[in-house]
Amino acid sequence: MDFQILDSIPELSNYKSFTDRYFTKRYILNYGGIENNDIMLMFHSNRIMLLSLAPSHFFFKKNLGYSINFNTGKVDRLSNSVKGKGKKGGQQLEPNSTLCQILFEDDTSFKVPSCIKGSLIEINESLVKYPELLKEMPDSDGFIAIILSSITISEAKKSEWLTPEEYLALLKN
Amino acid sequence: MDQQKAIFKLCKGLGCCDSCCLRYLGIRYQNAYENAQTFCLKFQDKPANAEKVDQNKPTDISPPSSTSENTVTSETNVSTDDKPTENVTNDESNNVNPGDDTKTDIKMEEDTSNKEDTDSSNGNVATSNGNGSRPAKRRKRDICTSCLGLLQKDGWPECNAAVKEVLDKKQYDSKTFGCGLSAPIATILREKVICLKIKEAFPDFDERSITTLKESWKWAYGPQLAQHIGIALDSGSVSPLLIVLNMEYPDDLQELEILKTLSPDLFESRSRQRKRFTVEFTRRSVEQALEGATLEALTALRWGSVRSADSAASCVSVVCTRTPLYLGGRYIKLSRELPQTPWLLGGKRMMESSVQDIIFEPLAKAYGMSEADADHRLKFMSAGREDVDVRCLGDGRPFAIEITDPRRELTAGELQQICEAVSSTGQVVLKKLVPVTKEDLTLLKSGEENKTKTYEALCIKLAHSKSSDTTQNGTTPITVTDEDISRINSYRNTPEGAPERIALTQKTPIRVLHRRPLLARTRHILDITASKVTGHPQLLVIRIRTTAGTYVKEFVHGELRRTAPSLGDAIGAPVDILALDVTNVQLDWPNKQ
Numbered sequence: 001m002d003f004q005i006l007d008s009i010p011e012l013s014n015y016k017s018f019t020d021r022y023f024t025k026r027y028i029l030n031y032g033g034i035e036n037n038d039i040m041l042m043f044h045s046n047r048i049m050l051l052s053l054a055p056s057h058f059f060f061k062k063n064l065g066y067s068i069n070f071n072t073g074k075v076d077r078l079s080n081s082v083k084g085k086g087k088k089g090g091q092q093l094e095p096n097s098t099l100c101q102i103l104f105e106d107d108t109s110f111k112v113p114s115c116i117k118g119s120l121i122e123i124n125e126s127l128v129k130y131p132e133l134l135k136e137m138p139d140s141d142g143f144i145a146i147i148l149s150s151i152t153i154s155e156a157k158k159s160e161w162l163t164p165e166e167y168l169a170l171l172k173n
Numbered sequence: 174m175d176q177q178k179a180i181f182k183l184c185k186g187l188g189c190c191d192s193c194c195l196r197y198l199g200i201r202y203q204n205a206y207e208n209a210q211t212f213c214l215k216f217q218d219k220p221a222n223a224e225k226v227d228q229n230k231p232t233d234i235s236p237p238s239s240t241s242e243n244t245v246t247s248e249t250n251v252s253t254d255d256k257p258t259e260n261v262t263n264d265e266s267n268n269v270n271p272g273d274d275t276k277t278d279i280k281m282e283e284d285t286s287n288k289e290d291t292d293s294s295n296g297n298v299a300t301s302n303g304n305g306s307r308p309a310k311r312r313k314r315d316i317c318t319s320c321l322g323l324l325q326k327d328g329w330p331e332c333n334a335a336v337k338e339v340l341d342k343k344q345y346d347s348k349t350f351g352c353g354l355s356a357p358i359a360t361i362l363r364e365k366v367i368c369l370k371i372k373e374a375f376p377d378f379d380e381r382s383i384t385t386l387k388e389s390w391k392w393a394y395g396p397q398l399a400q401h402i403g404i405a406l407d408s409g410s411v412s413p414l415l416i417v418l419n420m421e422y423p424d425d426l427q428e429l430e431i432l433k434t435l436s437p438d439l440f441e442s443r444s445r446q447r448k449r450f451t452v453e454f455t456r457r458s459v460e461q462a463l464e465g466a467t468l469e470a471l472t473a474l475r476w477g478s479v480r481s482a483d484s485a486a487s488c489v490s491v492v493c494t495r496t497p498l499y500l501g502g503r504y505i506k507l508s509r510e511l512p513q514t515p516w517l518l519g520g521k522r523m524m525e526s527s528v529q530d531i532i533f534e535p536l537a538k539a540y541g542m543s544e545a546d547a548d549h550r551l552k553f554m555s556a557g558r559e560d561v562d563v564r565c566l567g568d569g570r571p572f573a574i575e576i577t578d579p580r581r582e583l584t585a586g587e588l589q590q591i592c593e594a595v596s597s598t599g600q601v602v603l604k605k606l607v608p609v610t611k612e613d614l615t616l617l618k619s620g621e622e623n624k625t626k627t628y629e630a631l632c633i634k635l636a637h638s639k640s641s642d643t644t645q646n647g648t649t650p651i652t653v654t655d656e657d658i659s660r661i662n663s664y665r666n667t668p669e670g671a672p673e674r675i676a677l678t679q680k681t682p683i684r685v686l687h688r689r690p691l692l693a694r695t696r697h698i699l700d701i702t703a704s705k706v707t708g709h710p711q712l713l714v715i716r717i718r719t720t721a722g723t724y725v726k727e728f729v730h731g732e733l734r735r736t737a738p739s740l741g742d743a744i745g746a747p748v749d750i751l752a753l754d755v756t757n758v759q760l761d762w763p764n765k766q
Binding site: 003004005006008009010012015017018022044046047048050082083084085087121122124126133140141143146148 | 507509564566629630631633680683684686687688689690691706709711712714730731732733734749751752753754
């Protein structure tokens with residue numbers, strides 16, 4: 001009996017990225033009536049959600065320097081903390097709550113909405129030190145926040161929002 | 174001696190059996206209770222030879238029934254002559270049984286008509302379950318007013334038969350047993366009244382000096398039970414086999430009812446907290462209620478002296494349990510589609526099998542357990558666990574199984590057969606399974622927290638290294654370079670010479686975040702070496718040794734930078750994991766002594 005890790009080499013053409021392996025992706029276009037304010041939500045099988053900018057977001061077309069502000073005026077998203085197994089004490093989010101604001105060099109800006117009612121678990125702190133991740137790796141290390149919502153809301157939104165196939169089909173038109 | 178004789182006489186007068194008289198005298202040795210009748214002679218005034226004639230009527234040896242009548246009649250409305258008692262009132266006795274849980278091995282027949290059929294064959298003189306038309310086999314006055322018959326021989330054959338039935342069914346291999354008694358709670362009330370009566374006559378009598386019912390029952394009943402079942406009586410703390418007899422007395426609740434008047438506050442507060450105190454009368458509540466009771470207070474409740482008993486306590490169930498056995502071993506898991514334990518989601522099995530299921534099956538078979546039986550009598554414990562898609566190779570992962578109420582120990586040959594049956598599945602391999610002790614289990618659990626683990630991971634490099642000086646364009650294939658390998662092999666973020674090479678900060682992985690708190694933990698990689706994979710230029714294999722609790726998959730891909738540093742940081746390029754094996758769980762298990 002001789003087993004080695006090398007007997008487990010998979011077919012590399014089937015390789016899927018970390019987020020594609022473990023998350024179901026959903027898309028919302030033109031959030032809040034703003035054109036190309038497109039958001040991606042990634043649902044883990046355990047109901048935990050990651051929020052990112054969708055590849056079609058107008059942010060990616062703008063070739064300007066930017067900074068990210070996690071202080072919404074009311075609360076500082078970076079001071080969020082949760083306690084215990086139940087993740088108690090996270091900031092409460094409504095669909096229109098602002099997670100952060102992106103400020104461009106030309107003084108224009110836009111807000112990233114939560115899109116869903118839930119509780120904020122974690123803000124991607126890497127963005128503070130490396131804001132470029134937002135542009136370079138929106139699908140992975142550049143995610144914005146981890147959110148937890150109720151089963152009912154999660155399931156409802158998962159079926160309401162666009163699947164990757166629907167999203168790609170819409171983009172083509 | 175004179176006072177002892179006087180107390181003996183007083184107890185006899187109150188309707189106590191020989192053994193109970195000895196209890197109130199504080200006699201504390203087995204011999205006395207094994208032969209109570211003989212032993213009692215020295216406390217009696219009558220010449221010894223007179224009693225010997227009347228062996229099977231022990232209570233009649235005390236002089237004329239007038240003594241007992243004097244003290245008892247005023248309290249009871251029942252005639253005290255020697256005629257068989259007519260109105261035997263305990264037909265419903267067995268229905269009182271409150272909480273027979275599933276552990277009860279047998280229950281005595283609840284149906285009186287069935288009972289009658291078996292009575293004669295049992296030669297059972299103790300039960301008074303007959304109906305009124307049949308002469309009761311035991312006169313009421315003969316039932317001890319203190320122990321309700323527990324220490325009286327005529328009830329024992331019935332108990333013996335009940336124990337034997339359970340043992341025959343369960344077939345334990347134990348050569349010894351300990352025995353336990355669950356006595357009717359009314360015996361506490363009765364004992365209290367008798368103590369108060371003695372104290373009334375002898376003020377310096379200390380009720381704490383009496384021998385407990387349980388203790389004397391073991392001495393009196395135990396040895397002859399041993400003879401009946403053919404194994405030796407031992408202390409319950411020594412013998413693995415414990416036999417518990419549940420004795421019930423039909424008038425138990427009815428007699429205890431007076432305590433609510435005696436100690437109204439206690440029972441009112443208990444009934445207000447019904448969730449906490451589901452049962453009204455427990456040994457504890459009854460003891461509390463009787464704590465400061467006086468003869469005057471009890472007299473007002475018509476318990477100024479101990480009442481005669483209409484029927485004896487009888488055995489309603491026998492529970493036999495053997496202390497758990499433990500088996501230890503190491504399992505090798507060869508499947509990437511097999512969880513360690515059944516994976517349940519909302520009560521539904523997500524995967525058909527598990528390491529636990531595969532090991533339990535032949536074990537349950539060896540013990541003749543049904544699936545449902547195995548479910549609650551076998552318990553799986555291990556030093557940590559691996560994910561469904563992770564294999565566990567090398568010597569395997571240490572684990573143990575607890576077997577509740579085992580009938581016997583398995584032979585070395587049987588254990589070997591179990592290993593072979595497990596290994597034949599091809600998914601799990603078991604090399605050996607050996608008996609371990611409960612104390613050994615702490616080693617297993619500490620292994621979960623303290624021991625280091627070695628893994629092998631198959632990884633893929635996903636982009637060119639930033640530092641790479643070769644000019645790349647979109648078409649240059651991504652390859653693992655010699656430089657990558659040497660960078661990993663020399664990578665460290667701890668001081669030179671420190672036992673750990675890499676200190677990691679890992680946030681609770683998203684995949685377990687729903688059931689664990691969000692924390693950033695520091696973990697360590699003690700050693701890491703990388704090598705290229707022939708024929709697969711984009712792949713590399715790492716061998717990595719970590720402290721317990723390190724999430725290896727997350728170290729490799731960095732989990733969206735939630736683990737830092739990650740393997741990719743060593744080579745300046747993103748890396749992902751394709752497959753993972755545990756190759757060694759460092760723990761001396763099962764201990765070879």
